[in-house]
Amino acid sequence: MKRLLLCALAASAAARAQRPTIDISNARVQAYPIALAPPSGAPEGREVMEVLAADFDRSGLFRLLDPSGFLADPAKEGTTAQSIDFSKWTAIGAQALVKASASLQGDTIRVDFHLFDVPRATELLHGEYSAPRASLRQIAHRFGDDVVRSFTQEPGVFQTRIAYVRETENGKQIVVADSDGFSPQQVTSNSINLLPAWMPGGRGLAFTSFRDGGGAHIYQVDLAGRSVQPLVRMGDFATGAVFSPDGIRYAYSASQAENTDVWLSPIEGGIVRRLTDSRGIDISASWSPDGKRIAFVSDRAGSPQIYTMSVDGNDVRRITFQGNYNQEPAWSPKGDLIAFSGRDEHRVFDLYVINVQTGKVTRLTQNAGTNEKPSWAPNGRVLVFSSTRSGKKQLWTILPDGSNARQLTNESRGGSDPAWGPLPQK
Amino acid sequence: MTDGTQTVHRSLLGGDPRIGALGPGLTLAIALHLAVVAAAFFLPRLFDRPQPLRKPVIAHLVALGKPRDPRLLPRKESAAPAAAAPASVPEKAGAPSKTSAPTRQLTRQELMDRALAGAARRTRDEKPDPERAGEETGSAQGTAASAEEGEKYFGAVEDAIHANYVVPSVISERERMYLSATVVIYIARDGAIVKHVMTRPSGNSFIDQALVLALQRTHLPPPPPELAKLVREGVEINFKP
Numbered sequence: 001m002k003r004l005l006l007c008a009l010a011a012s013a014a015a016r017a018q019r020p021t022i023d024i025s026n027a028r029v030q031a032y033p034i035a036l037a038p039p040s041g042a043p044e045g046r047e048v049m050e051v052l053a054a055d056f057d058r059s060g061l062f063r064l065l066d067p068s069g070f071l072a073d074p075a076k077e078g079t080t081a082q083s084i085d086f087s088k089w090t091a092i093g094a095q096a097l098v099k100a101s102a103s104l105q106g107d108t109i110r111v112d113f114h115l116f117d118v119p120r121a122t123e124l125l126h127g128e129y130s131a132p133r134a135s136l137r138q139i140a141h142r143f144g145d146d147v148v149r150s151f152t153q154e155p156g157v158f159q160t161r162i163a164y165v166r167e168t169e170n171g172k173q174i175v176v177a178d179s180d181g182f183s184p185q186q187v188t189s190n191s192i193n194l195l196p197a198w199m200p201g202g203r204g205l206a207f208t209s210f211r212d213g214g215g216a217h218i219y220q221v222d223l224a225g226r227s228v229q230p231l232v233r234m235g236d237f238a239t240g241a242v243f244s245p246d247g248i249r250y251a252y253s254a255s256q257a258e259n260t261d262v263w264l265s266p267i268e269g270g271i272v273r274r275l276t277d278s279r280g281i282d283i284s285a286s287w288s289p290d291g292k293r294i295a296f297v298s299d300r301a302g303s304p305q306i307y308t309m310s311v312d313g314n315d316v317r318r319i320t321f322q323g324n325y326n327q328e329p330a331w332s333p334k335g336d337l338i339a340f341s342g343r344d345e346h347r348v349f350d351l352y353v354i355n356v357q358t359g360k361v362t363r364l365t366q367n368a369g370t371n372e373k374p375s376w377a378p379n380g381r382v383l384v385f386s387s388t389r390s391g392k393k394q395l396w397t398i399l400p401d402g403s404n405a406r407q408l409t410n411e412s413r414g415g416s417d418p419a420w421g422p423l424p425q426k
Numbered sequence: 427m428t429d430g431t432q433t434v435h436r437s438l439l440g441g442d443p444r445i446g447a448l449g450p451g452l453t454l455a456i457a458l459h460l461a462v463v464a465a466a467f468f469l470p471r472l473f474d475r476p477q478p479l480r481k482p483v484i485a486h487l488v489a490l491g492k493p494r495d496p497r498l499l500p501r502k503e504s505a506a507p508a509a510a511a512p513a514s515v516p517e518k519a520g521a522p523s524k525t526s527a528p529t530r531q532l533t534r535q536e537l538m539d540r541a542l543a544g545a546a547r548r549t550r551d552e553k554p555d556p557e558r559a560g561e562e563t564g565s566a567q568g569t570a571a572s573a574e575e576g577e578k579y580f581g582a583v584e585d586a587i588h589a590n591y592v593v594p595s596v597i598s599e600r601e602r603m604y605l606s607a608t609v610v611i612y613i614a615r616d617g618a619i620v621k622h623v624m625t626r627p628s629g630n631s632f633i634d635q636a637l638v639l640a641l642q643r644t645h646l647p648p649p650p651p652e653l654a655k656l657v658r659e660g661v662e663i664n665f666k667p
Binding site for chain 2: 018019020021022023024025026027028029030031032060061062095119120148151152153154321322323326342344345350352361362363364366402
C-alpha cells in the first residue's frame, strides 16, 4: 500500500514536472470601483459624502460608481454587513462600499462611517468621526485618509495642505489651503511674495519676497503666529529655499558677483556652503527623498536643463537632454521620478516626468494652456501644478501618468507656485 | 443698257430686301446650328437613362512626415478611447463576464504568424509523416510540429489571460512591484477553464482576487487536438508584477 502511494506521488510529481508553464506580467492598473451610498440621518451627512467623493475622485485610486445605477435601496438597507444585500452591490461592479449615518448635536456633527469589502461581504473599517459644524469637511478628509490607508497601507493626503501664491491688488501673496483647495488662508499681506516651501513638520513656510527692498530675499513665516522673519539675506538676491527631508538644512539659490549658485545652510545656523560653482545660473533646488542628492536647473551647457548632484556638490549629472528650456524640478517622494516643466517647440510650458534611472521622459500635459511648477503630494501618487487651461492661472492636480486632471482653485486674479505640504503630524 | 430697265443684283448671301437682310443661305446655316443645339439638348432626354452613381471618393491624406527630432521634448501618445464605465450597467451576479480581449491593429509579424498558422492547420489534415511527427510512443518532449502548435497555443493563452490581468490601484506600489502568485488552470477541449487552483497565493487578497477575476473573464481558444490531453491535466500560470 505504501509503495502504491509512493508510486502515485511519483506519478503526480512527474505530471507536475511536465506541466506547461506560462509567465504573465505587466498587469494593467485600474482604479478601484467604489460605491458611496447616500447617507442617512442629518442632511449634513450628504455634504460630508460629497467632500469624500471629490477626495476619492482626485486621488485616482477609486472609480466612483454612479448612484443612479445603484440597485439597492439605501434607505431600506442598514449599515451593518448583515443588513446589506451585497449581491446588489456586486451586480453593479462595486468592489467597495461606503455607508454612513450622520447626526447633529448642537454645533457638533457626528458621522458613523462603514467601509465594506463587497466581494467578501465583510466590513473593513468602521469609525465615528465628529467635528464642529464649521469643520465638516475635515470629517470627510479624515475618513478618506483612513480608507486609503486601509487599502494601500500608505498614508492618504486628504488632510494635507497646499501653499501657493495668490494674485491680489496688493501684489502676490502666500496662501495656505486644504488639499482640495478649500479654506484658503492668506499668510502675507503686502509686497511680492513667491515660491513658498514648507518647513519641517509643516509648522511654517519659507518664501522669496521683495518686501524689504533691495531685491529678493528669503523669509519665513510661522503659520501659528503669522510672524514673518528673514531667513536668508545674501548677495544680490536669494531665492527658492527647500528643506531637506530630515529637516536639518535647506538649499537655496543666491547670486553673488553676478553668479547664481546653489547654497546649503543648516537650519540652526552655522557654516553656509556653496554647492555649485559654474559660470551659469544654478537655481530651483529639489531634494531627493533620501536627502542624498539635489536636483537643480543650470544653463551651464547653454540652455536651462535639469541636473542632479550629491549633497556635497560633487557627482553632477545632467539628466534632461530633450528640449531647450527645462525648469522647476520636483523629485518624487518615491525617488524614482523627477517632475519638471519644459518648453516645447510651440513655446508653451508643459509638465513632464523623467525616470531618474532610465532617463525616459513622459509628457503629462499637452494642448491645455501653460502648465508649470509641479509639486508632489507626500504619498507620490498625485501632483499639483498651475495651469492656464481654464483661463487665469489656477491650481490643478494630475496623476503621474498625466491622467485625471482636476481643478483645485478658482482664484479671481489667479493662483500659482503651489507647494504640497507634508503629512499632518499625529 | 440704259433702256430704263433697272438691274438688280442679288447675291445668294444677300437677302431679299423684302424679307430682310438675311439671305436664304444664312438662314439655312442658322437653322442648322439651331438644330444641332436642339439635338444636343433634347437627344439625351429622349434616351433618358439614369446617370451612373458616382460615389464620392473620400481620401484621408496622411502626412507621414519626418520622424520627430529626438532632441525635442516628447509628445503625448494619442489617448485611447475611455473604457465604458459599468457603473449603471448591472451584470448578472456570479456569472463570468463576456468581456473579450480588446481588439487592436495586428502587426506585420502577427499577420505573418497567422498566415503561417493557417498553413500549418491546412497541412495538419494531411497524413502525418511518421518520421517528422513522431509516434504516439515517441518522446515526451514532443516533436517539431507539436512544439510549434504548442508555442502558438500557449501564446494565445498568455494573450487572453493578460488581456484581463488587471490589478486595482489601491494596492501599494511596493506590493504591486514584488508580489507574485501561481495558479494552475485546467482547460477543456472547448477552451473553457473548467477549474483553477491557486497553488501559491500572493499574500495580498486584492491581487489574488484580481487573478481569480482575470481567469473567470478569460475565454481561451480550443486547444489543438495534440495538446488537449496535456492542458486538461493543468497549465501552470505564474503571475508576476
